[in-house]
Amino acid sequence: MSKTSTLLASLASAALVAAHGHVSHVIINGVQYKNYDPTSDFYNPNPPSVFGWATLQQDNGFVEPNNFGTADVICHKSGTPGKGSATINAGDKISIVWTPEWPDSHIGPVIDYLANCNGPCETVDKSTLKWFKIDGAGYNSVTKTWASDDLRKNGNSWLVQIPADLKSGNYVLRHEIIALHGAGSPNGAQDYPQCMNFRINGSGNNSPAGVAGTSLYTATDPGILFNPYVSNIQYPVPGPALIPGAVSSIPQSISVATRTASATIPGAAGPTSAAGTTTTAAGPVTTSTSAKPTTTLVTVTSAPATTAPPAGGATQTKWGQCGGSGYAGPTVCASGSTCSVLNPYYAQCV
Numbered sequence: 001m002s003k004t005s006t007l008l009a010s011l012a013s014a015a016l017v018a019a020h021g022h023v024s025h026v027i028i029n030g031v032q033y034k035n036y037d038p039t040s041d042f043y044n045p046n047p048p049s050v051f052g053w054a055t056l057q058q059d060n061g062f063v064e065p066n067n068f069g070t071a072d073v074i075c076h077k078s079g080t081p082g083k084g085s086a087t088i089n090a091g092d093k094i095s096i097v098w099t100p101e102w103p104d105s106h107i108g109p110v111i112d113y114l115a116n117c118n119g120p121c122e123t124v125d126k127s128t129l130k131w132f133k134i135d136g137a138g139y140n141s142v143t144k145t146w147a148s149d150d151l152r153k154n155g156n157s158w159l160v161q162i163p164a165d166l167k168s169g170n171y172v173l174r175h176e177i178i179a180l181h182g183a184g185s186p187n188g189a190q191d192y193p194q195c196m197n198f199r200i201n202g203s204g205n206n207s208p209a210g211v212a213g214t215s216l217y218t219a220t221d222p223g224i225l226f227n228p229y230v231s232n233i234q235y236p237v238p239g240p241a242l243i244p245g246a247v248s249s250i251p252q253s254i255s256v257a258t259r260t261a262s263a264t265i266p267g268a269a270g271p272t273s274a275a276g277t278t279t280t281a282a283g284p285v286t287t288s289t290s291a292k293p294t295t296t297l298v299t300v301t302s303a304p305a306t307t308a309p310p311a312g313g314a315t316q317t318k319w320g321q322c323g324g325s326g327y328a329g330p331t332v333c334a335s336g337s338t339c340s341v342l343n344p345y346y347a348q349c350v
Helices: 003-016 147-153
Strands: 022-028 031-034 086-089 093-099 110-116 130-137 157-161 169-179 190-201 253-255 259-261 280-282 321-323 339-343 346-349
Touching (some): 022 086, 110 147, 130 157, 147 157, 157 169, 321 339
Parallel strands (some): 086 190
Antiparallel strands (some): 022 031, 321 346, 339 346
């Protein structure tokens, strides 16, 4: 399909999907690396060579549960390997930054996987990658917040740590947010997987087993088809178990880069960089455990009333929440969008 045809298809479907974001960059030990930007790089005849995977995500959209058995769930729609990689040591932390600001209504887990490319990640066949989970935070029953809430509070960023004993090699990091605001209905969850290439150096020998990307989830998994609006939330983070020694989330904090650098391209000189400054600010800690909780099934005998948009009042931005049981925010959508009811608990400007 030509880029013109793809653009027309993207524009035609834009009103049918809730566009929410992608990873703009990462920060490693104070060094910032640009990620692939699907909203602009796709249309650039000479896009920058980056470590992030290229995708057909021009609408900042998601992968729906009905496609979890297809290749799109591995590294997003039509994902192809990044042209370069970023180098990191085992045990180091990566700050993964999203853009635009993640909506507070789009609650859900944040999950990270690694897969060994067993060769250059720049040419790897994604269907051969075997993914193992290195973190996976869902709902914190103590603070009554979701992992996505912690991401928002930390500058739209998530901090993940590479296992200290991991065997050296070329790996793909698969980072994702799964939005659950519509997940009470079949095919209502929204998955936003993002993939990036890394050269990981270390002296460890740990080489965890993994599973194919198309086997991570199904549309009816308890953590995918899930009503997040019940009074007693018992949320099971979907996917395989964490690898031994991993935790659901390390303490979260905001990282600011001291300099920028480009990806290392095979056969080219090392990455270039520019100087800057760095600071780290403490943030909230996700304390959910790695053990999978028992799912609590709740029977609803009557649907709660849904807030209807009034004739006037404050205006909600496109893709923002505009109604639902207990919602008290703006119910009038910005010009060019309308309030669409997804379920009794959530309505959205589309």
